[in-house]
Amino acid sequence: MHILLTNDDGLHALGIKALHTHLVGSHHHPNPLGEVFTVAPLTVQSATSHGITFHSPLMTKETTINNCPAVAVDGRPADCTKLALTNLWPEKYGQGARPDLVVSGMNAGANCGINVLYSGTVAAAIEAAFLGVPAIAVSLHLDRELKTDRPNPDFDFAARTARRVLDQLLAGGLPNPHEILSINIPATGRLTEDAPIKVCPMNTHAMIDCFDERTSPSGERYFWASGSGLDFHGADAGTDVPELLDGIITVTPLSYDLTDRARMSFWSDRVE
Secondary structure, X not given: OEEEEEOOOOOOOHHHHHHHHHHHOOOOOOOOOOEEEEEEEOOOOOOOOOOOOOOOOOOEEEEEEOOEEEEEEOOOHHHHHHHHHHHHHHHHHOOOOOOOEEEEEEEEOOOOHHHHHOOHHHHHHHHHXXXXXXXXXXXXXXXXXXXXXXXXXXXXXXXXXXXXXXXXXXXXXXXXXXXXXXEEEOOOOOOOOOOOEEEOOOXXXXXXXXXXXXXXXXXXXXXXXXOOOOOEOOOOOOOHHHHHHOOOEEEEEEOOOOOOHHHHHHHHHHXX
Protein backbone atom coordinates (compact mmCIF):
# COMPACT_ATOMS: atom_id res chain seq x y z
CA MET A 1 0.00 0.00 0.00
CA HIS A 2 1.20 3.52 -0.81
CA ILE A 3 0.33 6.24 1.71
CA LEU A 4 0.50 10.02 1.47
CA LEU A 5 1.11 11.49 4.94
CA THR A 6 0.31 15.12 5.72
CA ASN A 7 -0.87 17.30 8.62
CA ASP A 8 -1.57 20.89 9.67
CA ASP A 9 0.97 21.32 12.49
CA GLY A 10 3.86 21.40 10.02
CA LEU A 11 6.32 18.83 8.78
CA HIS A 12 8.56 19.10 11.84
CA ALA A 13 5.79 18.65 14.42
CA LEU A 14 6.15 15.86 16.98
CA GLY A 15 2.78 14.35 16.07
CA ILE A 16 3.54 13.69 12.40
CA LYS A 17 7.01 12.37 13.24
CA ALA A 18 5.57 9.90 15.76
CA LEU A 19 2.83 8.77 13.40
CA HIS A 20 5.33 8.37 10.55
CA THR A 21 7.48 6.16 12.79
CA HIS A 22 4.65 3.75 13.45
CA LEU A 23 3.36 3.76 9.88
CA VAL A 24 6.71 2.74 8.38
CA GLY A 25 7.46 0.15 11.08
CA SER A 26 8.58 0.26 14.70
CA HIS A 27 9.35 -2.02 17.62
CA HIS A 28 5.65 -2.18 18.48
CA HIS A 29 4.53 -2.43 14.84
CA PRO A 30 7.39 -4.12 12.97
CA ASN A 31 5.40 -4.53 9.76
CA PRO A 32 4.97 -1.28 7.83
CA LEU A 33 1.43 -0.26 7.03
CA GLY A 34 2.76 0.71 3.63
CA GLU A 35 5.26 2.88 1.79
CA VAL A 36 4.89 6.43 3.10
CA PHE A 37 5.62 9.68 1.27
CA THR A 38 5.21 12.84 3.35
CA VAL A 39 4.08 16.20 1.99
CA ALA A 40 3.18 18.62 4.78
CA PRO A 41 3.10 22.34 5.54
CA LEU A 42 6.38 24.14 6.16
CA THR A 43 4.89 26.00 9.14
CA VAL A 44 2.05 25.51 11.60
CA GLN A 45 -1.35 25.84 9.89
CA SER A 46 -3.71 24.89 12.72
CA ALA A 47 -7.35 25.99 12.38
CA THR A 48 -6.88 27.17 8.79
CA SER A 49 -9.81 24.95 7.82
CA HIS A 50 -10.11 24.37 4.07
CA GLY A 51 -8.33 27.49 2.90
CA ILE A 52 -6.25 27.20 -0.26
CA THR A 53 -3.64 29.44 -1.88
CA PHE A 54 -4.45 31.29 -5.10
CA HIS A 55 -2.61 34.60 -5.13
CA SER A 56 0.88 33.60 -4.07
CA PRO A 57 3.26 30.80 -5.08
CA LEU A 58 3.47 27.49 -3.25
CA MET A 59 7.15 27.28 -2.45
CA THR A 60 8.44 23.75 -1.76
CA LYS A 61 11.48 22.44 0.05
CA GLU A 62 12.98 18.96 -0.24
CA THR A 63 13.61 17.74 3.30
CA THR A 64 13.32 14.63 5.46
CA ILE A 65 11.15 13.20 8.20
CA ASN A 66 12.75 10.55 10.39
CA ASN A 67 15.54 10.36 7.77
CA CYS A 68 13.03 9.61 4.99
CA PRO A 69 12.44 11.91 1.99
CA ALA A 70 9.69 14.48 2.42
CA VAL A 71 8.49 17.74 0.92
CA ALA A 72 7.59 20.84 2.93
CA VAL A 73 5.08 23.17 1.26
CA ASP A 74 4.79 26.82 2.23
CA GLY A 75 1.01 26.66 2.13
CA ARG A 76 -2.03 25.28 3.88
CA PRO A 77 -2.99 21.64 4.52
CA ALA A 78 -5.45 21.47 1.61
CA ASP A 79 -2.72 22.95 -0.61
CA CYS A 80 -0.41 20.11 0.40
CA THR A 81 -2.94 17.47 -0.59
CA LYS A 82 -3.78 19.20 -3.87
CA LEU A 83 -0.14 19.71 -4.85
CA ALA A 84 0.87 16.21 -3.78
CA LEU A 85 -1.85 14.42 -5.74
CA THR A 86 -1.57 16.65 -8.80
CA ASN A 87 2.21 17.08 -9.15
CA LEU A 88 4.46 15.64 -6.46
CA TRP A 89 3.06 12.11 -6.28
CA PRO A 90 3.06 11.50 -10.09
CA GLU A 91 6.55 13.01 -10.22
CA LYS A 92 7.77 10.45 -7.68
CA TYR A 93 5.77 7.37 -8.70
CA GLY A 94 4.92 7.93 -12.36
CA GLN A 95 2.28 9.67 -14.44
CA GLY A 96 -1.23 8.74 -13.36
CA ALA A 97 -0.06 7.22 -10.06
CA ARG A 98 -2.04 7.96 -6.91
CA PRO A 99 -1.72 6.91 -3.28
CA ASP A 100 -3.97 4.19 -1.98
CA LEU A 101 -4.66 6.19 1.17
CA VAL A 102 -4.06 9.66 2.59
CA VAL A 103 -3.39 9.93 6.33
CA SER A 104 -3.51 13.38 7.91
CA GLY A 105 -2.04 13.88 11.37
CA MET A 106 -1.32 13.19 14.07
CA ASN A 107 -2.72 16.53 15.14
CA ALA A 108 -1.75 18.08 18.47
CA GLY A 109 -5.30 18.66 19.66
CA ALA A 110 -8.64 16.92 19.28
CA ASN A 111 -10.74 17.47 16.19
CA CYS A 112 -14.06 16.38 17.59
CA GLY A 113 -17.45 18.05 17.46
CA ILE A 114 -17.72 21.08 15.20
CA ASN A 115 -13.95 21.50 15.35
CA VAL A 116 -13.88 19.36 12.20
CA LEU A 117 -15.11 22.48 10.37
CA TYR A 118 -12.11 24.54 11.52
CA SER A 119 -9.49 21.82 11.34
CA GLY A 120 -6.69 21.93 8.80
CA THR A 121 -5.97 18.29 9.62
CA VAL A 122 -9.47 17.24 8.59
CA ALA A 123 -9.41 19.61 5.59
CA ALA A 124 -6.31 17.87 4.19
CA ALA A 125 -8.17 14.56 4.44
CA ILE A 126 -11.34 15.98 2.90
CA GLU A 127 -9.36 17.39 -0.02
CA ALA A 128 -8.05 13.90 -0.76
CA ALA A 129 -11.60 12.54 -0.70
CA PHE A 130 -12.71 15.32 -3.07
CA LEU A 131 -10.11 13.99 -5.48
CA GLY A 132 -11.13 10.37 -5.08
CA VAL A 133 -8.52 9.08 -2.63
CA PRO A 134 -9.77 7.63 0.69
CA ALA A 135 -8.47 9.53 3.69
CA ILE A 136 -8.14 9.22 7.44
CA ALA A 137 -7.52 12.12 9.85
CA VAL A 138 -5.84 11.36 13.18
CA SER A 139 -5.95 13.75 16.14
CA LEU A 140 -4.77 13.60 19.75
CA HIS A 141 -6.66 15.31 22.55
CA LEU A 142 -4.31 17.42 24.67
CA ASP A 143 -5.04 17.81 28.38
CA ARG A 144 -1.90 19.00 30.14
CA GLU A 145 -3.64 19.12 33.54
CA LEU A 146 -4.02 15.34 33.73
CA LYS A 147 -1.69 13.54 36.13
CA THR A 148 0.30 10.83 34.39
CA ASP A 149 3.46 8.79 34.81
CA ARG A 150 4.36 9.18 31.14
CA PRO A 151 5.09 12.37 29.19
CA ASN A 152 2.00 14.47 28.62
CA PRO A 153 1.35 14.53 25.74
CA ASP A 154 3.03 11.24 24.87
CA PHE A 155 3.05 11.41 21.08
CA ASP A 156 4.77 8.06 20.68
CA PHE A 157 2.19 6.20 22.77
CA ALA A 158 -0.64 7.99 20.98
CA ALA A 159 0.83 7.22 17.54
CA ARG A 160 1.29 3.58 18.53
CA THR A 161 -2.38 3.55 19.50
CA ALA A 162 -3.33 5.23 16.22
CA ARG A 163 -1.51 2.51 14.30
CA ARG A 164 -3.50 -0.14 16.21
CA VAL A 165 -6.72 1.60 15.23
CA LEU A 166 -5.63 1.93 11.59
CA ASP A 167 -4.73 -1.76 11.45
CA GLN A 168 -8.16 -2.68 12.76
CA LEU A 169 -10.04 -0.29 10.45
CA LEU A 170 -8.12 -1.40 7.35
CA ALA A 171 -8.12 -5.13 8.07
CA GLY A 172 -11.21 -5.54 5.90
CA GLY A 173 -9.95 -3.29 3.10
CA LEU A 174 -9.54 0.39 2.30
CA PRO A 175 -12.33 2.93 2.68
CA ASN A 176 -14.19 3.87 -0.48
CA PRO A 177 -12.47 6.39 -2.80
CA HIS A 178 -14.42 9.44 -1.56
CA GLU A 179 -14.65 8.34 2.07
CA ILE A 180 -13.21 10.15 5.11
CA LEU A 181 -12.71 8.81 8.61
CA SER A 182 -11.75 11.01 11.56
CA ILE A 183 -9.98 9.31 14.47
CA ASN A 184 -9.62 11.04 17.84
CA ILE A 185 -7.22 9.61 20.41
CA PRO A 186 -7.91 10.42 24.10
CA ALA A 187 -5.40 12.51 26.02
CA THR A 188 -2.48 10.29 26.98
CA GLY A 189 -3.18 10.88 30.66
CA ARG A 190 -6.36 8.82 30.31
CA LEU A 191 -5.37 6.67 27.34
CA THR A 192 -4.85 2.98 28.12
CA GLU A 193 -3.09 0.26 26.14
CA ASP A 194 -6.42 -1.44 25.45
CA ALA A 195 -8.58 1.66 25.09
CA PRO A 196 -11.83 0.73 23.32
CA ILE A 197 -12.71 2.06 19.89
CA LYS A 198 -16.17 3.37 19.11
CA VAL A 199 -17.68 4.57 15.84
CA CYS A 200 -19.84 7.56 16.70
CA PRO A 201 -21.25 10.77 15.21
CA MET A 202 -19.77 14.20 15.78
CA ASN A 203 -21.25 16.43 18.43
CA THR A 204 -23.02 19.35 16.74
CA HIS A 205 -23.42 21.84 19.59
CA ALA A 206 -21.68 25.19 19.19
CA MET A 207 -18.55 25.99 21.15
CA ILE A 208 -18.58 28.41 24.08
CA ASP A 209 -16.39 31.17 22.72
CA CYS A 210 -14.22 33.20 25.04
CA PHE A 211 -12.11 36.25 24.19
CA ASP A 212 -9.80 38.21 26.48
CA GLU A 213 -10.00 41.95 25.91
CA ARG A 214 -6.64 43.70 25.91
CA THR A 215 -5.03 46.98 24.97
CA SER A 216 -2.00 47.28 22.72
CA PRO A 217 1.00 49.46 23.68
CA SER A 218 -0.35 52.07 21.27
CA GLY A 219 -3.72 52.10 23.02
CA GLU A 220 -5.68 50.05 20.51
CA ARG A 221 -8.31 47.63 21.77
CA TYR A 222 -7.97 44.00 20.68
CA PHE A 223 -9.23 40.54 21.59
CA TRP A 224 -7.40 37.25 22.04
CA ALA A 225 -9.23 33.92 21.73
CA SER A 226 -8.84 32.15 25.08
CA GLY A 227 -11.25 29.21 24.98
CA SER A 228 -10.05 25.64 25.36
CA GLY A 229 -11.57 24.48 22.08
CA LEU A 230 -13.52 21.74 23.84
CA ASP A 231 -16.10 23.79 25.75
CA PHE A 232 -19.47 23.26 24.08
CA HIS A 233 -22.98 24.50 24.83
CA GLY A 234 -23.93 20.85 24.99
CA ALA A 235 -22.62 17.38 24.28
CA ASP A 236 -25.09 14.68 23.33
CA ALA A 237 -24.59 11.23 24.78
CA GLY A 238 -22.98 8.84 22.34
CA THR A 239 -21.29 11.56 20.28
CA ASP A 240 -17.55 11.96 19.89
CA VAL A 241 -16.97 14.62 22.57
CA PRO A 242 -18.22 12.77 25.70
CA GLU A 243 -16.83 9.45 24.43
CA LEU A 244 -13.37 10.95 23.89
CA LEU A 245 -13.37 12.57 27.33
CA ASP A 246 -14.27 9.17 28.78
CA GLY A 247 -11.05 7.65 27.39
CA ILE A 248 -12.61 6.05 24.31
CA ILE A 249 -10.98 6.25 20.88
CA THR A 250 -13.58 7.72 18.54
CA VAL A 251 -13.96 7.07 14.81
CA THR A 252 -16.35 9.31 12.89
CA PRO A 253 -17.18 8.84 9.20
CA LEU A 254 -17.42 12.26 7.57
CA SER A 255 -19.00 13.58 4.38
CA TYR A 256 -18.22 16.76 2.46
CA ASP A 257 -21.71 17.00 0.93
CA LEU A 258 -23.33 19.71 3.07
CA THR A 259 -26.69 19.54 1.30
CA ASP A 260 -29.62 19.47 3.74
CA ARG A 261 -31.63 16.94 1.76
CA ALA A 262 -34.48 16.89 4.27
CA ARG A 263 -35.23 20.54 3.41
CA MET A 264 -34.93 20.27 -0.37
CA SER A 265 -38.68 19.86 -0.91
CA PHE A 266 -39.57 22.67 1.50
CA TRP A 267 -37.45 25.22 -0.34
CA SER A 268 -38.43 23.88 -3.76
CA ASP A 269 -42.05 24.61 -2.87
CA ARG A 270 -41.09 28.24 -2.13
CA VAL A 271 -39.79 28.85 -5.63
CA GLU A 272 -42.37 26.93 -7.65
